[in-house]
Amino acid sequence: MMAHNDIGDVLLELGGRIGKTIEDLFPVGTDEDFLTTPFWHHMGTGGKRIRPALCLLTCRELGGDEDDAMNFAAAVEILHNMFLVHDDLEDGDRIRRDAPTVWVKYGKANAINLGDYMIGRAYSVILASPVDNRIKLKLLDIFTHTYETTCRGQALDLNRRGSADFNVKKYMEIVQKKTADYLVLGMLGGAVVAGVPAEVLDALKHLGSLMGPAFQIRDDIIDLTLGKGRGGELGNDIKEGKPSILFAHALSNASEKQKKSLLKIVRKKREKTNEKDLKTVLQIYESCGSIDFAGSQAEQLTDKAYKAVENIPVENKEVFRNIVHFMSERTK
């Protein structure tokens, strides 16, 4: 059993363990350097490897051998980064964690092809897992299902930008698809390797359906308060017209005049959105109480997540309480 404040260190240590597996999957200096060079450029921009760490931790705490989950953990991290590489291009983001994004540094075609290749590598490493065939196929099922659901969520996300009839219900539909299974994918894989029964997996999925949206809502708020590591730039979601919970809430609660102004700004091209626009949107969000609303939604979801932990049919619930706590205190 560990205290709340220890789990960060445990996850950091576990996340570091997949390094070797990923290095073996993308060996530097091969004749396919057009793939490994941009891959390592991207990976060099940082990332805390929370998802793979959660995979190893869950496997261990549920009685499995965490070494058997190493390949799946690496696959989860590769998937996460593959989405970042493609999303940066889809969103036109030029900077990630203070470095140029892959498409900016290596061109759009290389960014698309690298992401495609990364998916292949993720499947390769799962296929090479040291587990029996039944477990391996279960891992592939979970991985594929989550991958597809995330793409479905991304499709909704991309096509609801600046949409006049966007609302909190539609927001929740997107985040359920984009973040629920996705956030717990590593945990599910770790649990599968540990050989838990189906009810445990269902309970973990339920946990994801609460923890994932809570995480995303906090991320939406942070975009307005701390920035997301793009040179400290605030308000990226507004510039990209992203369907955030703030946008969803404000649209349903603003005056006609505010609504018109809000839509006009989020529909502008990102490079045309100026500081005055951001200020206007912030004022609308504040006058509609959207930021408070978002904060309380995140809190409610986290409370529910704590309750959901109590229903996971395993002895060792403490690790999941710690995970909920940990995730509620941080973002991407």
Added chain:
Amino acid sequence: MMAHNDIGDVLLELGGRIGKTIEDLFPVGTDEDFLTTPFWHHMGTGGKRIRPALCLLTCRELGGDEDDAMNFAAAVEILHNMFLVHDDLEDGDRIRRDAPTVWVKYGKANAINLGDYMIGRAYSVILASPVDNRIKLKLLDIFTHTYETTCRGQALDLNRRGSADFNVKKYMEIVQKKTADYLVLGMLGGAVVAGVPAEVLDALKHLGSLMGPAFQIRDDIIDLTLGKGRGGELGNDIKEGKPSILFAHALSNASEKQKKSLLKIVRKKREKTNEKDLKTVLQIYESCGSIDFAGSQAEQLTDKAYKAVENIPVENKEVFRNIVHFMSERTK
């Protein structure tokens, strides 16, 4: 046993059989229409479904139940089309088979995300194959290996455009990666479902290493003579600076003056390449004998492919002879 001239009809009939499987994977009118609508737009541009047909035919002719190979056949077709969706964006191609490409009609972000989703669907349908776990994992291994190798070839292809030290050896490296395993992927999957021993798979891979490049070389030639269904437009490879066998051969055989002129033209942006440029390149290719060289390379590879068929350790070699003949007479 069938005659050469029958195989086209057989493949057409077999290719049609995967229609239902693909329709079930991309049901029209769901709330994920941002994925199914662009998918069916793309699929509506045609395609002869040769690859899945080869899968079913190989399975049947090697003694398997072709219904068991249906899912893999569908996956091969989805993979092929996923690459087309992403390649069109990577290459900046605006027209495919006389219709706007997905990125032109639905935007770049949707084209990237659709391709990603298609990969997920391809894995899903393989995972749902009605075969035992061992066979299923073998199918997943082959599929993943080929998918990755194709991405590796694409990386070389993308980064060797307009390269001054390109040559026939480097060309062959690209096409081995991009077309060898890829062209016989369906056949390999059909053979795996039929339960053939490893030596048969190796022999089929060897066949691919001859048939694939022959196919690609003919495709390179066709770009200069018939066009590739982009409104009958000729010389797309030149406009895109693609590392074709003609470019490779001419670079090593042209005078310094010709070489300079050739590089200047292929490095131009595609919209800047005019008819006079195309004519100049054609003249260089002709004066270097590059088109004749390409034609004879394709013929030699096809001859070797016929010989390789005789070494496939199965009773029924006739079907493979027919396939080599069929592939030598057509392109994408």
